[in-house]
Each structure stands twice: as structure tokens, then as C-alpha cells.
Amino acid sequence: MSLLKTKLESGQFAVTAEMAPPKGCDFSHQMHCAELIKGRVDAVNVTDFQSASLKASSLGLCIKLKQAGLEPVLQMTGRDRSRMAIQGDLLSAAAFGIENVLTLTGDHTTVGDCKCSKPVFDLDSVSMLTAVKQLEAGFDAGGNKLQGEPPVFFLGSSVTPEYEPLELHMYKYAKKVAEGAKFFQTQGVYSLEPFKRFMDYASKYDAYVLAGIIPLKSAGAARYMNKNVPGINVPDDIIQRMKESSDPVKEGILIAAEMISEIKAQGLCHGVHIMAIGAEENVPLILDEAGL
Secondary structure: OOHHHHHHHOOOOEEEEEEOOOOOOOOHHHHHHHHHHOOOOOEEEEOOOHHHOOOOOHHHHHHHHHHOOOOEEEEEEOOOOOHHHHHHHHHHHHHOOOOEEEEEOOOOHHHOOOOOOOOOOOOOHHHHHHHHHHHHOOEOOOOOEOOOOOOOOEEEEEEOOOOOOHHHHHHHHHHHHHOOOOEEEEEEOOOHHHHHHHHHHHOOOOOEEEEEEOOOOOHHHHHHHHHHOOOOOOOHHHHHHHHHOOOHHHHHHHHHHHHHHHHHHHOOOOEEEEOOOOOHHHHHHHHHHHOO
């Protein structure tokens, strides 16, 4: 059984981290970072060609993490695969004991580093959940019966707490829950009031929410995200705090830890998802500062 599922169902505060595969076939850095967080996080979400950029596959690193004794979350985007390929990868994941799956539609290839790649988008994040349920029922995309016992997955997806209009976004959230999503990892949270408004909606549905935590690296990076990343809103006071710091990376770690502590102390949601984005070695430092 999924350890992440067990943790969430027990009512304990869950902590997951995110990790990107390398742009190559050397997984040594990722496995080093994995050892630093082993036993400290409940699962590791492995990105799937994040930002439409070519890297090693999510499934490959998930298998390596599983073999190293960590619990992976297989991230799966609809951009690059047909429903046949998606279900084939999911069956392979199940064969290696990978149970946690997070569905995403995916950014268009025009924003990535392989712009000549043709997008597929056969399934989006919602219809992908339906395809996974089909496998769990023992049938493939063509309605053909699977051999042996069907796979069992713990399904998740993403959500953006500061999406406007929020009511429209929550309609899609409800569809994902209806199609089997049991947990959600959110876009980065930097302000509690908008997150509380989101949770007022989300708490009406039978699903677990892990608040996204993205440690800032500089004031400039914060301003860039505000301008270019949908659903990100770093308040001015945090940007000023980063600007005035003599060590902005450390300040970003402290801000992330403070947000985690506040979310946990107020019981706002079921856990946090830390996205260090290229600085996975800093995740233990955030956990230390947050007292986790």
C-alpha cells in the first residue's frame, strides 16, 4: 500500500518533495539528494519533462528512487503520450511497485527546449484519471482485458489556489475528484489569506491537499515568477525582505520554513509539497528550519 496514502489517511501532516530527472543519463546527483531526504519526506514527486524540456523520464527516476528505499510519485503529463503510451507506462510503474500517480496536462512544447517536438494531448489531467481508473478496473484503452491482477494506484493531480476566477478552477478541481483524484499538490503558496479562501472551497471535497512550497532564491526571481508563472503571487513585503537580505538563498529557506510552520500550526491543509527547483539539496535545510 502507498505509504503516502497511509500517512494522509491517518491524519498526520504529510511532507513530499519534488525532484527533476537529469538532462542526461547520470542520476548520481538526484540519488545523492534522495539520500539527504530519505526518511524525512513521505514521498518524492518526480517531474515529467517539466516546462516541456527534454530530460530523462519520470518513470526512470521513480524506479531508481523505489530501489533506493524512497516512495516515488510518478508524474504523468498528457502532452507527450497517447492514451496507449500513458497506460503502458502506468503498467510498467505498477510492475515496479510504484503506486502514487500525479496527472498533469502539461505545458505546450513551444515553451520548452525541443520546440520541434509535436505535442500529443490525447488526454488531459482529468481524462487521464479516467484512463487510470480503467486500468484499475482491469481493462486497457481499447476495452481489452488485462492479464493477471489489475494495478492499484493512489491518484493525485495539481491545483492553483490563486487562480482567477477561483470558482471556475474549482469546477475542474471537482471533476478531478469525481474521476478519482485523492490528493492534490498546489502551486506555490506565499500568502495565507488567498490559500484559506481556496481551502474553504477545497474542504468541501473528499481529497487531501498539500500546499506547494517554492523557496525563493532572489528578489529578482520572485518578481519574475509574479510576471511569468500563472497562479504565483509573491507579496511585496516578501520581495523586499529578499532584496534586503545579505544571503537571499538562506532567506528564501527561512521564508519557506515559516510558511510550512504556519500552515501546520493552523491546520490549514493536510501537508506540504516542497519544490526546490534545481536546489534539491536545500530541502533538508528547509525541513530543519521548519522543525520537521
